[in-house]
Amino acid sequence: xxxxxxxxxxxxxxxxxxxxxxxxxxxxxxxxxxxxxxxxxxxxxxxxxxxxxxxxxxxxxxxxxxxxxxxxxxxxxxxxxxxxxxxxxxxxxxxxxxxxxxxxxxxxxxxxxxxxxxxxxxxxxxxxxxxxxxxxxxxxxxxxxxxxxxxxxxxxxxxxxxxxxxxxxxxxxxxxxxxxxxxxxx
Amino acid sequence: xxxxxxxxxxxxxxxxxxxxxxxxxxxxxxxxxxxxxxxxxxxxxxxxxxxxxxxxxxxxxxxxxxxxxxxxxxxxxxxxxxxx
Numbered sequence: 112x113x114x115x116x117x118x119x120x121x122x123x124x125x126x127x128x129x130x131x132x133x134x135x136x137x138x139x140x141x142x143x144x145x146x147x148x149x150x151x152x153x154x155x156x157x158x159x160x161x162x163x164x165x166x167x168x169x170x171x172x173x174x175x176x177x178x179x180x181x182x183x184x185x186x187x188x189x190x191x192x193x194x195x196x197x198x199x200x201x202x203x204x205x206x207x208x209x210x211x212x213x214x215x216x217x218x219x220x221x222x223x224x225x226x227x228x229x230x231x232x233x234x235x236x237x238x239x240x241x242x243x244x245x246x247x248x249x250x251x252x253x254x255x256x257x258x259x260x261x262x263x264x265x266x267x268x269x270x271x272x273x274x275x276x277x278x279x280x281x282x283x284x285x286x287x288x289x290x291x292x293x294x295x296x297x
Numbered sequence: 298x299x300x301x302x303x304x305x306x307x308x309x310x311x312x313x314x315x316x317x318x319x320x321x322x323x324x325x326x327x328x329x330x331x332x333x334x335x336x337x338x339x340x341x342x343x344x345x346x347x348x349x350x351x352x353x354x355x356x357x358x359x360x361x362x363x364x365x366x367x368x369x370x371x372x373x374x375x376x377x378x379x380x381x
Contacts, residue, residue, distance in 0.1 A: 137325045141316040142315060160320055164367075248311050
């Protein structure tokens with residue numbers, strides 16, 4: 112298994128002015144924020160970009176006031192949801208919760224929280240599994256493209272995906288008792 | 298997550314697709330714009346008329362200071378003005 116820095120450690124390093132840590136924080140949560148905007152609340156791209164940037168601007172300014180470093184994950188989730196609702200209201204549209212079954216929105220957001228946990232597990236399984244699974248499931252790349260990019264025979268990609276998924280499942284099962292954002296330890 | 302079957306894991310992986318790379322890069326560059334934005338906010342705090350002009354048009358205020366008014370810098374300025 113690979114090693115992944117915990118959310119709390121990344122936050123601590125950001126506070127000390129570590130530029131690499133800020134890059135890592137943005138990288139770690141960018142997909143989650145993007146998904147809440149576009150899949151959760153179904154914002155148009157321009158609105159989604161504005162919310163996305165405002166989330167990270169607020170996180171950057173607010174890091175010093177975060178009560179607990181471990182709280183970064185739920186804080187970013189709540190902040191993104193609030194800003195999405197504000198954006199919909201400002202545009203004269205009603206929040207999805209008022210337009211459709213509130214339960215459906217909650218379900219989509221809960222799935223994204225779960226997906227973030229799986230993503231943390233993916234980071235923990237390390238390479239080459241992380242990249243193979245990311246390319247196949249998140250970027251829709253073909254076996255051929257993945258094989259060429261990673262210099263692996265295309266005919267082996269399917270079996271590698273299966274093995275990597277099993278490895279990821281193992282990581283998720285092991286990681287259930289670990290604190291949020293912390294995966295396999297160094 | 299109640300179970301860890303492979304199909305479910307695959308489905309969850311598919312949900313978190315990469316954000317547009319330009320958005321990510323802009324957010325990562327926030328610290329670089331910090332000092333310019335902070336200087337602008339400091340001026341706004343000291344001069345109510347200037348603050349009113351900044352608040353009225355964030356993009357123009359940034360441009361006047363030589364800062365590109367991207368969604369990232371506009372958001373940073375808005376957040377700083379609210380915080381101060």
